[in-house]
Amino acid sequence: MPSPRTQQAIARLADLTPRQIVIELDRYIVGQADAKKAVAIALRNRWRRQRAPESIRNEISPNNIILIGPTGVGKTEIARRLAKLSGAPFVKVEASKFTEVGYVGRDVESMVRDLIENAIDMVRSEREAEVEDLANEKVDERILDLLVPTPPVLTNESPDAKAEHDAAVERHKRTREKLKALLLDGQLDGREVEIEVLQSGPGMPGAAMPGAPEGMESMAEWFRDMLPKKKKRRTVKVSEARRILLDEELDKLIDLDDVTGDALERAEAMGIVFLDEIDKIAGERGHGGGPDVSREGVQRDLLPIVEGSTVSTKYGSVKTDHILFVAAGAFHVSKPSDLIPELQGRFPIRVELKALTEADFVRIMTEPENALTKQYAALVEAEGAALEFTPDGIAALARVATRVNERMENIGARRLHTVMTTLLEDVLYELPDRGKDPVVVDAGMVHERLKAISEDEDLRKYIL
Numbered sequence: 001m002p003s004p005r006t007q008q009a010i011a012r013l014a015d016l017t018p019r020q021i022v023i024e025l026d027r028y029i030v031g032q033a034d035a036k037k038a039v040a041i042a043l044r045n046r047w048r049r050q051r052a053p054e055s056i057r058n059e060i061s062p063n064n065i066i067l068i069g070p071t072g073v074g075k076t077e078i079a080r081r082l083a084k085l086s087g088a089p090f091v092k093v094e095a096s097k098f099t100e101v102g103y104v105g106r107d108v109e110s111m112v113r114d115l116i117e118n119a120i121d122m123v124r125s126e127r128e129a130e131v132e133d134l135a136n137e138k139v140d141e142r143i144l145d146l147l148v149p150t151p152p153v154l155t156n157e158s159p160d161a162k163a164e165h166d167a168a169v170e171r172h173k174r175t176r177e178k179l180k181a182l183l184l185d186g187q188l189d190g191r192e193v194e195i196e197v198l199q200s201g202p203g204m205p206g207a208a209m210p211g212a213p214e215g216m217e218s219m220a221e222w223f224r225d226m227l228p229k230k231k232k233r234r235t236v237k238v239s240e241a242r243r244i245l246l247d248e249e250l251d252k253l254i255d256l257d258d259v260t261g262d263a264l265e266r267a268e269a270m271g272i273v274f275l276d277e278i279d280k281i282a283g284e285r286g287h288g289g290g291p292d293v294s295r296e297g298v299q300r301d302l303l304p305i306v307e308g309s310t311v312s313t314k315y316g317s318v319k320t321d322h323i324l325f326v327a328a329g330a331f332h333v334s335k336p337s338d339l340i341p342e343l344q345g346r347f348p349i350r351v352e353l354k355a356l357t358e359a360d361f362v363r364i365m366t367e368p369e370n371a372l373t374k375q376y377a378a379l380v381e382a383e384g385a386a387l388e389f390t391p392d393g394i395a396a397l398a399r400v401a402t403r404v405n406e407r408m409e410n411i412g413a414r415r416l417h418t419v420m421t422t423l424l425e426d427v428l429y430e431l432p433d434r435g436k437d438p439v440v441v442d443a444g445m446v447h448e449r450l451k452a453i454s455e456d457e458d459l460r461k462y463i464l
Contacts, residue, residue: 072412
């Protein structure tokens with residue numbers, strides 16, 4: 001049975017109906033209705049499973065999904081936005097980086113370890129937000145102790161000494177109250193104080209070298225924990241001292257065992273692994289050799305994890321039975337049926353994403369809340385100027401991007417980044433020297449600035 005905190009996290013999905021999930025995804029991603037519908041159902045099933053009778057709850061497995069489509073059509077963005085929307089631990093990995101057990105490189109279990117690290121960071125951030133006010137109060141008191149040392153303890157009981165000590169205590173109290181007001185107002189951030197900080201010990205040579213065994217990092221951390229903690233005194237500004245002391249106070253207020261337990265539960269019940277480039281480990285079976293020798297081996301290593309197994313991590317064992325796996329690939333050379341049959345069966349939901357058209361590019365530059373045109377307008381606005389895109393200018397940009405994709409590699413919506421960068425290169429370079437006159441991007445400006453790209457056959461020297 002999940003802990004109350006994990007149940008609360010899952011309960012937050014109650015308001016996210018499949019239709020509402022698609023509406024939220026539409027705010028950032030244009031088109032691809034079939035893919036949005038599939039992931040929306042998969043996410044809603046998380047909540048539905050928790051509401052099912054306990055006798056059958058553990059028997060309900062997630063329906064893993066394969067997103068099939070060319071690069072730049074929104075596969076990764078759909079999975080990333082889905083995880084952010086649900087508050088679920090999320091990790092994106094490239095299947096092409098894995099190697100079969102026995103070869104030098106990353107083993108497939110590392111993606112589960114990465115997911116746990118993400119869950120730990122997520123839960124810890126939540127706990128820090130809960131105790132942040134209390135931690136800041138404690139930090140303020142510690143900084144005031146450094147700025148205004150407490151009067152020495154009274155050792156002489158004579159009336160004169162006692163009166164002098166009482167007067168000193170009263171002065172200390174008044175001074176402390178005045179400095180506290182200045183501290184909270186930020187007026188003491190530039191003053192220097194002396195604090196004790198932990199001195200980092202020596203690392204393990206070669207622990208993080210490329211090709212090092214998977215467990216070397218955990219072993220290095222274990223050795224660092226075994227070494228005695230040494231402290232050294234440093235003179236830093238109050239602003240820097242606040243950051244250092246806040247980390248210390250948060251460590252004292254947060255129960256790391258509780259964080260770890262909650263993170264493991266949340267990863268098991270809500271985790272999402274986005275397995276990109278799965279087509280790179282597919283190929284005609286029986287025709288391996290050379291660099292392709294471990295492709296099928298990687299697929300076989302993936303099988304138990306996707307199906308449901310127990311993976312050992314430095315935080316404890318993790319069951320992968322209810323982690324949602326979303327795989328994606330362009331499948332230009334290979335096809336999903338080239339995967340070994342056992343792995344195909346672990347991804348029962350297949351959705352084909354459509355290539356983006358010129359009309360889609362226009363929508364991408366205008367509709368999403370994080371549209372590229374809005375991003376560049378914000379960058380220019382930071383310099384005190386204004387950037388405006390006219391409808392015919394956006395249409396011309398979409399036309400150029402579509403033409404370049406047709407004549408070169410089709411990289412989908414990512415082409416808009418390269419085209420937009422080339423278009424606005426001079427504008428961004430000249431700011432703020434060019435003044436605050438508004439910049440209007442219309443069809444004439446697009447044709448003038450991108451004429452070489454539109455007409456020159458050797459486009460590689462202009463794009464990518």
